Amino acid sequence: MLYMRYLNDPTLCMDSYQDDESINFDSLRERIKLPQTKRRLPQCLIIGVRKGGTRALLEFLNIHPMIQRSTDEIHFFDNERKYNMGLEWYRQQMPYSFADQITVEKSPAYFITEGAPERIRAMNESIRLLLIVREPVTRLISDYSQLAANKAKKDKFIRPFRDLVLREDGKINTDYRAVRVSMYSLYIKMWLSIFHRDQILIINGDRMIQDPYPVIYKIEQFLGLEHRVGRENFFYNKTKGFYCVRNYTVYKCLNESKGRKHPTIDPELISKLRQFYSSFNHEFYSLARQDFGWPDE
Numbered sequence: 001m002l003y004m005r006y007l008n009d010p011t012l013c014m015d016s017y018q019d020d021e022s023i024n025f026d027s028l029r030e031r032i033k034l035p036q037t038k039r040r041l042p043q044c045l046i047i048g049v050r051k052g053g054t055r056a057l058l059e060f061l062n063i064h065p066m067i068q069r070s071t072d073e074i075h076f077f078d079n080e081r082k083y084n085m086g087l088e089w090y091r092q093q094m095p096y097s098f099a100d101q102i103t104v105e106k107s108p109a110y111f112i113t114e115g116a117p118e119r120i121r122a123m124n125e126s127i128r129l130l131l132i133v134r135e136p137v138t139r140l141i142s143d144y145s146q147l148a149a150n151k152a153k154k155d156k157f158i159r160p161f162r163d164l165v166l167r168e169d170g171k172i173n174t175d176y177r178a179v180r181v182s183m184y185s186l187y188i189k190m191w192l193s194i195f196h197r198d199q200i201l202i203i204n205g206d207r208m209i210q211d212p213y214p215v216i217y218k219i220e221q222f223l224g225l226e227h228r229v230g231r232e233n234f235f236y237n238k239t240k241g242f243y244c245v246r247n248y249t250v251y252k253c254l255n256e257s258k259g260r261k262h263p264t265i266d267p268e269l270i271s272k273l274r275q276f277y278s279s280f281n282h283e284f285y286s287l288a289r290q291d292f293g294w295p296d297e
């Protein structure tokens with residue numbers, strides 16, 4: 001009965017980064033299927049951007065009792081093999097939910113994948129999309145830090161940031177994927193050609209780091225949800241240097257792969273990168289109908 005209450009009230013579930021002593025609600029939900037629940041295709045997707053704060057956003061949203069989220073990134077719409085397994089396979093990857101709950105999945109690669117918007121529209125043309133972006137140079141450095149950390153784990157050689165982002169002639173190396181991902185205007189165009197602007201909420205990831213509460217409040221409105229996530233659900237953890245979440249049972253921060261220390265980059269190179277992104281940024285503001293105010297140099 002106690003578990004029934006926990007399972008019925010997902011405000012009590014902050015399961016993706018639970019420690020060993022806590023109850024793992026995701027796995028419990030998998031084992032105890034409540035009557036009236038079933039796996040449903042997502043009605044809301046976090047489409048990106050990589051290193052924008054997608055995991056924090058998903059976990060913050062998961063505090064809401066009317067939201068159920070897929071803990072894993074499914075990569076259904078950006079992976080041919082998975083896409084060919086069909087929508088029924090995708091549905092099976094989703095958590096159990098009640099009919100009035102909203103299922104959310106996040107895979108940051110969707111944002112940059114050609115064809116993903118068409119595939120998503122074919123699943124649900126009235127889907128709600130969340131895109132969280134960060135200042136493009138910060139995002140690039142974050143992306144590099146992740147790739148460097150992965151190489152370090154495998155004892156592989158890590159090329160310096162400068163060598164990857166600059167070509168031999170000193171121009172910005174747009175062949176480097178991490179550089180390209182921050183050229184947001186290129187990708188938002190393909191989404192806006194498929195979806196109505198009102199179906200996409202674009203979130204400022206740098207602001208969410210400073211104060212997650214208003215961001216989640218806005219998303220509650222966007223998704224037509226009752227306001228249920230309060231300021232009291234967030235607390236700033238000095239050691240982590242980021243906001244973490246709490247409710248009746250949980251007091252948790254994202255794991256160490258989120259909020260990595262970034263390498264120090266030569267300010268001249270930062271300035272050069274900002275200049276490079278400037279025209280893409282202004283085009284993005286105009287398409288997004290939102291001025292993010294990112295520095296032009």
Ligand SMILES: Nc1ncnc2c1ncn2[C@@H]1O[C@H](COP(=O)(O)OS(=O)(=O)O)[C@@H](OP(=O)(O)O)[C@H]1O
Nearest residue numbers: 050051052053054055056142242243254258259260
């Ligand atoms: N509350 C909270 N806790 C920890 N980290 C936070 C939080 N809010 C935003 N962020 C930022 O999220 C960055 C990782 O972004 P993603 O989760 O989108 O990364 S990924 O694309 O899924 O790998 C991560 O980037 P790095 O700082 O480079 O690690 C964080 O800056």
